[in-house]
Amino acid sequence: MQFNIERVLDLDKWERLQEKIAIATHLAIILVDYRGKPLTRHSQVKPFCNLARQHPLLSQFCEKCDARGGLEAVRTGKPFIYRCHFNIIDLAIPIMVDNNYVGAIMAGEILLSEQEELEQILNLDHHPDVQAFRIEHQELIKEYPKFSLADLNNTASMLEQLSEYIVTEAIKKDYLITAYKQTLRLNKRTETINASTDNAPIDLTLLQEDIRQSVLEKRLGEFDGIYQAKNKLLQPAVDAVFANKGRHIDLQTLAQLVHLSPSYLSRLLKEEFGVPFSQIYSELKIYWAEKLLLETDMTIGEISDELGYIEPSYFIRSFKKNKGSTPLKWRQQNQN
CATH class of the missing domain: 3.30.450.20 (PAS domain)
Structure with a gap:
């Protein structure tokens, strides 16, 4: 065509x-x-x-x-x-x-x-x-x-x-505009968008963020929770993060795994995900928490421990900041 x-x-x-x-x-x-x-x-x-x-x-x-x-x-x-x-x-x-x-x-x-x-x-x-x-x-x-x-x-x-x-x-x-319209059904913000959106000015920065989050969730689902890095140099570091969901892995540790300096690895990870590694790492923790909330009967405290949070209160604050509600309320809403 x-x-x-x-x-x-x-x-x-x-x-x-x-x-x-x-x-x-x-x-x-x-x-x-x-x-x-x-x-x-x-x-x-x-x-x-x-x-x-x-x-x-x-x-x-x-x-x-x-x-x-x-x-x-x-x-x-x-x-x-x-x-x-x-x-x-x-x-x-x-x-x-x-x-x-x-x-x-x-x-x-x-x-x-x-x-x-x-x-x-x-x-x-x-x-x-x-x-x-x-x-x-x-x-x-x-x-x-x-x-x-x-x-x-x-x-x-x-x-x-x-x-x-x-x-x-x-x-x-x-x-970006086309992809945004195609991914609206995956986006948690869909409820806030009304029928006048098509005629309203579109903020490309917001579009890029929405698309990035939707694509991340889609790729995680396609690969059964194992993210396939576009830059193959990063795959060992990504695998290490997924294999150690229950503990916090810092950038220095990941840099040693891939034989790169922490600063260079940080730049490559930002190019891969579009945001700093600290942000994507936090989002991954929330993504895993969502799966545990929906697929298990684990308590909020158990999920917090499973994902390596310092204490349940910190997990609850992080989850609410990302999803707009507490883990317990989110579980009730989505299970229903």
């Missing part, structure tokens, strides 16, 4: 940014889909190209150049600078999602002193309409800004990094 970049990218905001970039760089810029079809208005389009893109036949050649330029950029894995069918310099910056080409930023409409060294992506030098149009509007071509190839390469690199960041962040935001 072809990814639809319009679904995640706010084209109105993009166009405003695109216009400012075009003014600052003196390049004409347009966003196209994977077929070369325009998704935005053309920013700072030059008069000659503007006339060509309004021509019923020549506009098709322009779109074909855009499409071929984008595909060539995908093939080379970097911005592709080329000559169009009018020998005007353009460049294509591919937009990739999961290694799939979904569109490109097309920029250019300039001249280079060494432009004959560049590939002409679509040769129509002998096409009568192209020749006639070029001759008729020759004076407009002379007005194009002139760049050095080095300056154009630097500008292309800047646009590549900027577009990658913007598109990646847009996709991440769309994923």
